[in-house]
Amino acid sequence: MYLLDALSTPAQYLPIAIQFAFGVLFVAGMIAISHFLGPKRNTSDKLDTFESGIEQIGNARQPMAIKYFLVAILFVLFDVEVIFFYPYALNFKSLGWEGFAAVCMFVTFFFAGFFYIYKKGALKWED
Amino acid sequence: MNLIIISALSGVVMMFSGLFVKNNRTISYIATALIIFLSLATMCELGAKSWFNIPQAEAMLRTSVYGKLIGVILTIATTFYFVLSGKDIERVGKHVADYYALMFFVLAGAGILLSFQNLLMLFLGVEILTIPLFILTGAQKQNLKSNEASLKYFLMGAFSTGIMLMGIVLIYGAMGSFDLSVIGKKAQFATPIHGANLMGLLLLLASMAFKVSAAPFHFWTPDVYDGAPTVFTSFMATIVKVAAVVAFIRLFEGSMEPFHTSKWQILVSILIACTLLVGNITAVFQQSVKRMLAYSSISQAGYMLFAVFAFNAFGKEGITIYGLSYSLATIGIFSVLSKMQDITFDGFNGLARQYPGIAFALTVFVLSLAGIPLTGGFLGKFYMISAGAASNSSYTWLFILAILCAAVSVYYYFRIIQAMYFKERVSDTPVFEVPVSKAFPILLIVVAALIILIGINPQILLQYLYF
């Protein structure tokens, strides 16, 4: 019996509805509470749009260096790949040498990619 | 398995060759060598055993004779594409090696689509297939049209991927599995049919229709094909499209049970009718050959969908013939088109006088696309329509519509022939941007001969289906 099969009548969705309601109420409540309780000191800096730490000057549609985003994306990419090491670490012994070989292959590809972006100059900060 | 692994590795090799090889021609040669090796590898797989034996992957990827044959066809078509259009790929931009690498990745995605056994793999395959295409579409960084097309493609592709994921989720929810055979088996005994399953399949249908650009999910096609660099349009309209159609067949062959055949055929017949009408009627009015070919590729997809309509042996055989002859013909025309100054019909004026060999080959391609007998295109259309008739003969209106649309298509295809043979060249500008090599017409004629060979003796291709 799978999860949805067991929950296929409307009445059985009640816990979810409750959770939804709880979630909405919790968020709304927290915002409301902080609104009422928190101190309000409005400075010009605070009223500015948040722009990832870059000072907001003039038209937002002017071209800007893509390096930041590139590095961010690459970080996410490699970060996600590194996550695969966690399950491997847990099963290190049971997977044995075969598992080790597979992970080595994985790491090779990993480094190949790294080498590629390095050679392509994606990590070069200065022009 | 050969196709997936070797094409992925070839992609990596191409990436690195871009770092170390500076000469574009050399890069093209490397790519051509790799694709020839890849075709040989797929042929070996068709003939004997796979070089890679990974039993653990059986639940994810399961190759069939049919998928292997289509793999051979795709790689052969790509080989011809590289050989005919290599120089045009080099002219697109600076990152030639990367373009080739991306195309190898597309082939890897196609390989997954030809053998997926699991909905996750379908999703992965579709993504591996399409994401490189977004980049290829935008390869001309300085060209606004190319950028716009790329962005549009990305947006709409993301939308259709969302629909596909939604479908997969619903099916998983209803059936509790991603495995196609499990889903198919369960659906046979499920009464009443689970609504979520039906809805999921419908969403999958819609998203696959998007991938093969069947109307009314085709809107991205003309804009993207028109905006993309002409060489890459050729690749997208042929190899990618055939792979998508085969994935379409593979996906629904075993799992569309819950629809009941009759209901399924109503849905698909609507798609086919819309696709044929929109593709053909809109193509009539185009002035640009490139855009005309974009619409015609929509209508050609309409014919290929007959295999999805029918799910019988005829349909599969038909796709084999159709896929190869359509791909070769379109690649041939695009390879000429991407060298031309003026890509409207007027650009073809008087071509026959200056380049009789090229004009002859183009004529064969156009005849094949229009479905004139003795060419592979005719047999393809014939097979597709007879597949439909064999599975359900009560759809007479659909078959008549298909034949009428083929007649309409003669009009816009033959405008190329008319321009080449019966119109005089007015302007003094040369036909081609770059001088064509002496070998080019010969290669084109070889391709044309292949198309005619398929048209005369399809057995050379079909025999492999029944090894």
Added chain:
Amino acid sequence: MSNLSQLAWLVPIFPLIGFLINGLGRNYLSKTLVGIIGSGALLLSFITSVLIFNKVSAGELLIGEAGVYFDFIKFGSFNIPFAFQIDQLTSIFLLVITGVGFLIHVYSTSYMHEETKAHFARYFAYLNLFVFSMLLLVMGANYVIMFIGWEGVGLCSYLLIGYWFKNNDYTNAAKKAFVMNRIGDLGFLIAIFYLIQHFGTTTYIDIFSQAKTEGSSSLITIITLCLFVGAMGKSAQLPLYTWLPDAMAGPTPVSALIHAATMVTAGIYMIARSNVLYALAPSTMSLVAIVGLLTAVFAASIALKQNDIKKVLAYSTVSQLGYMFLGLGVGAFTGAVFHVMTHAFFKALLFLGAGSVIHAMHHQQDMRHYGGLKKYMPVTNITMLIGCLAIAGIPPFSGFFSKDEILIAAYAANPIYYVIGLFGALMTAFYMFRMYTMTFLGGFRGDHHHLPHESPKPMTFALVVLAILAAVAGFIGLPELFTHNPEGHKLANYLAPVFKDGEALLAKHAHPDHTTEWILLAVSVGLIVAVILWAVKTYKVYKLENDAEPQGFSKILANKWYVDEIYDAVIIKPILAIGDFFGKVIETKGIDKAVNGVGKAINFGSRKFRYLQSGNVGNYILIMIVAIIILVRILFYLPMS
């Protein structure tokens, strides 16, 4: 592969090679070379045919699987192989086609010498292609191969009639021949379709053995009728004969080869080949006999009053073909083939003789301007005389034996056939000797400054050889009456295996006893001799000045029974009127409007559809969503059985 099958393909391949060399090299080859290649190809074919004939008479045949060279058309279980069948009938036709063809090629080298190099080569290329097609026609082991040859000879006939394509009348004649033949070909095609549908094969032996076991049926009758329609077109029978006289526009050797000796006998070959089918359809047989008889008499009557020497021969050909069909119709298959053979000799001879005269008279074809040529052209005179005697049926020339075999068989079937047939034979004798007398006897009526002269050697060579053949060919078919030996008819013995099935199925007519036969022969020969004397006497004193405008019945004859005019009034004019109506009213008002309307609608739709392609991604996605909703609606709410 038997020995014979290795030999068989050589026969058609030589003319094909000749065609290719002459056709492709027409701008480069000298005339001498072209002539040698063209005639040489035929000579080689002829030699091969003789070898084949020897093998066949020794009992070796090429039938069934042995003759299959490759699969020609194959789908599913249906298979049309490219196969040859060599049996007695084919071997006879091979000899006639390549033998007479060779002589005519030799003759042509000199007759066509005035042409320019390229046209000369074109002529020989066509001629070789014709022979190739004709060989295919008689050698094929199934109806489809026969049909390929059938169409091939039709094409070559068209090309050669219109050989002098700068003359508009000639090209019109070519078109007429082509169209008339097409009408017949349609019949043939329909017959093939019926055969395929019913028997599932087109191979002769399979069809015949199957048909024999099934017995007669209305389907067989329909098939034989359709085949006969094809034969009527190709062999110029009523009512499709009108193209043949017009076909005389082609060069005279062409008329000799195509429109007398070979192509026009294709219809006879086809029916003789299908004798089993015809024997199963008695009603078709009587139709064949009646059509043949009518054509024989009708064409002979027209020939009486023609002044163009080639037209006389053309109508005579139509008439003789009629006799052959009469023979087929009464079941005398051997007689018909015998007559095909003798006719090939004497009619080719007559045409070539006429060509020789025309050549000598500077392309004057009107007999009224001839006369007394005996003095100037001795060889032509003698050979033509032999030809005329042969066609008139004077013993011991070949025509006597073959024609009388048919007439006796007709008598056996129905004495009325005999009487009408004899009447036609008398007319034949009359018009032939009218022609002979007007041409060779009396005084010369032409231009005295350009006296005619004997033709060059290659032409007289062909004439002499054909004359010998026309004189003696009859002896291979001596009737039992003379030999008192049932085995005496050599040709009949030779052909017996081919026709035994058909003849076994036919109801036997009692063969007239010897006394009757003697009487019939004596009557016919006597009458013919009388008619000849009358004709010679009448036209020996012919003077151009005395020639009055024909009156009454002879006017009708001179105008060929007004058949062309009748066709014009009954068929062509109404068709043109209908065409006019369709063209002016239905076409412009109805179809054009409809077609243009569809075109406009598509154009309009195209423009509207284009607006959908707005370039706005939001719109696109909206449409996709709507489409999905519609699909959902169909899927969930459409009532389905």
